Amino acid sequence: MRVTEVVLSVGIGMLFAIGTFLVLRRDLVRVIFGVIVLSQATNVYLITMGGIQGVAPVVGGHGGHGETAVTDPLVQALVLTAVVIGLATTAFALVLAYRVYEEHGTIDLDRLQGVER
Template structure:
């Protein structure tokens, strides 16, 4: 049952991100790309496996790794989150500079000015 809920949430996140990427406003496009990248991170964590217990509280290693989630996936996703935050901040600063230079962030108006 949990897998179906996660699949539904991932579908909604990807759909929302795609909807925002197709807008005319540059800020919405940036947020759409951010939502898609974060939903890809959720997908990776979901595919990495979910465990029902915390390894530290699971009896001090009595099960020899039973029910433990792979830490490599979590480390990669954490790195992707940090890099995604930096690139999102950079894209928003570039959007602000475009607004200062051209007075608009509408993609169609920017295309006509170029």
């Protein structure tokens, strides 16, 4: 195992742990931030599994004559699309959280559900 693989594995694990911790909070904004962190952890995981070693797929002289491995561009395109969709979804979720606060005066999930602690 290379050092970069170990560092990325630990980093991805920490991102998933932080995202899970935030999703389990009572505050609506923290839940939204937890979903954001989980989606970004998934994007980093996909990029890592797609291969971070190799050369760019747009270099000239393709043909496989002793060249190094080429990084898969499909994974990068899918992650780029996921980042754009995630940004739009995050903006929408934050606007919805603001509207919930305006309507109910709180963003505490237990109060919104009517549960008393």
